[in-house]
Amino acid sequence: MGIGMLSLITGRAGPSGFGSASTAEQVTQGIDASNLTAIVTGGAKGIGLETARVLALRGAHVVIGARNLEDANKGKQHIMNENGAARVTVLKLDLCSIKSIEEFAKSFNALDLPLNILINNAGIMFCPFQLSKDGIEVQFATNHLGHFHLTNLLLDKMKRTAKATGIEGRIVNLSSIAHGLTPEGGIKFNRINDKEGYNDKKAYGQSKLANILHANELSRRMKAEGANITVNSVHPGLIMTNLMKYSSILMRIVKVFTILAWKNVPQGAATTCFVALHPSLKGVTGKYFQDCNEYEPSKLARNKVLAKELWDFSNKLVRSA
Numbered sequence: 001m002g003i004g005m006l007s008l009i010t011g012r013a014g015p016s017g018f019g020s021a022s023t024a025e026q027v028t029q030g031i032d033a034s035n036l037t038a039i040v041t042g043g044a045k046g047i048g049l050e051t052a053r054v055l056a057l058r059g060a061h062v063v064i065g066a067r068n069l070e071d072a073n074k075g076k077q078h079i080m081n082e083n084g085a086a087r088v089t090v091l092k093l094d095l096c097s098i099k100s101i102e103e104f105a106k107s108f109n110a111l112d113l114p115l116n117i118l119i120n121n122a123g124i125m126f127c128p129f130q131l132s133k134d135g136i137e138v139q140f141a142t143n144h145l146g147h148f149h150l151t152n153l154l155l156d157k158m159k160r161t162a163k164a165t166g167i168e169g170r171i172v173n174l175s176s177i178a179h180g181l182t183p184e185g186g187i188k189f190n191r192i193n194d195k196e197g198y199n200d201k202k203a204y205g206q207s208k209l210a211n212i213l214h215a216n217e218l219s220r221r222m223k224a225e226g227a228n229i230t231v232n233s234v235h236p237g238l239i240m241t242n243l244m245k246y247s248s249i250l251m252r253i254v255k256v257f258t259i260l261a262w263k264n265v266p267q268g269a270a271t272t273c274f275v276a277l278h279p280s281l282k283g284v285t286g287k288y289f290q291d292c293n294e295y296e297p298s299k300l301a302r303n304k305v306l307a308k309e310l311w312d313f314s315n316k317l318v319r320s321a
């Protein structure tokens with residue numbers, strides 16, 4: 001299953017034929033996505049922008065959901081400069097706000113497009129304690145709860161698209177290797193907004209664990225319904241992006257000692273693009289990938305009871321918000 005640290009450093013390909021050195025363009029070489037529509041959250045910058053660029057390069061109509069429209073339009077321009085035929089639409093999306101998520105879903109539905117692929121990519125990391133617009137700890141709200149609600153709002157459209165076209169729908173949640181560093185028990189259900197016990201690193205790990213649990217629970221639900229939609233999660237690797245803005249000194253120091261384990265942005269978008277588009281993953285669901293190969297995530301991430309508890313808890317939080 002795992003191809004290990006040595007392969008990460010050397011870039012040696014794993015069983016999929018790809019590895020840590022593979023780029024998003026390489027893993028999607030020759031794939032025709034011109035009959036697909038994809039949403040990429042946080043597609044204005046970083047790994048999300050590269051994901052949007054490569055999906056568009058393969059012909060997909062890409063909808064970038066971004067809270068900063070100026071950045072997103074710059075991102076769109078960056079894609080169009082290289083590929084004038086790219087189909088890219090920008091829509092406002094602030095994952096910290098239930099209202100904004102609902103407006104995004106409404107605007108997307110108004111476009112009357114199909115929906116084949118949803119990339120839950122946007123994220124923030126290691127920020128000081130803060131509450132979202134709906135009063136929820138901001139890393140949990142942005143990284144998990146916003147995507148949980150967005151996915152539920154778009155699911156009907158994805159199911160209808162898959163049914164009408166016969167093409168498998170795919171949902172990809174961007175998690176992280178940091179899903180292994182969490183508060184005790186994984187998710188602080190009773191103290192999610194607890195400022196006193198807040199640890200910025202563990203709050204990030206908690207939200208990234210939630211990304212995997214969400215993908216796995218949704219995958220089970222899609223299977224039970226017989227919906228032609230797969231749901232997987234990925235760790236993109238270590239990539240120096242704006243994600244490090246709250247920890248730039250720490251991450252630069254870490255990078256000095258772990259330089260060989262870092263990737264560039266095209267490599268960072270590879271696992272997402274591989275899981276979203278590659279034909280070899282047809283029917284593969286409820287799995288966790290890194291370096292374009294399947295890995296086993298932490299024990300907590302594989303806990304079905306915890307995944308169900310998170311599902312119910314998230315529904316309750318959305319309703320109360």
Ligand SMILES: NC(=O)c1ccc[n+]([C@@H]2O[C@H](COP(=O)([O-])OP(=O)(O)OC[C@H]3O[C@@H](n4cnc5c(N)ncnc54)[C@H](OP(=O)(O)O)[C@@H]3O)[C@@H](O)[C@H]2O)c1
Pocket residue numbers: 041042043044045046047048065066067068071093094095096120121122123124125142174175176177235236237238239240241242243244
């Ligand atoms: N880079 C890494 O080493 C690494 C490692 C493991 C996992 N990941 C995961 O990969 C994903 C992408 O990270 P990245 O490195 O590409 O980071 P990035 O360059 O900071 O991009 C993140 C994107 O998410 C957007 N975003 C943040 N909060 C948002 C909100 N409330 N509503 C809508 N969009 C929001 C950001 O927009 P703004 O510019 O407006 O904030 C930005 O466009 C994240 O989920 C991250 O956890 C990254």
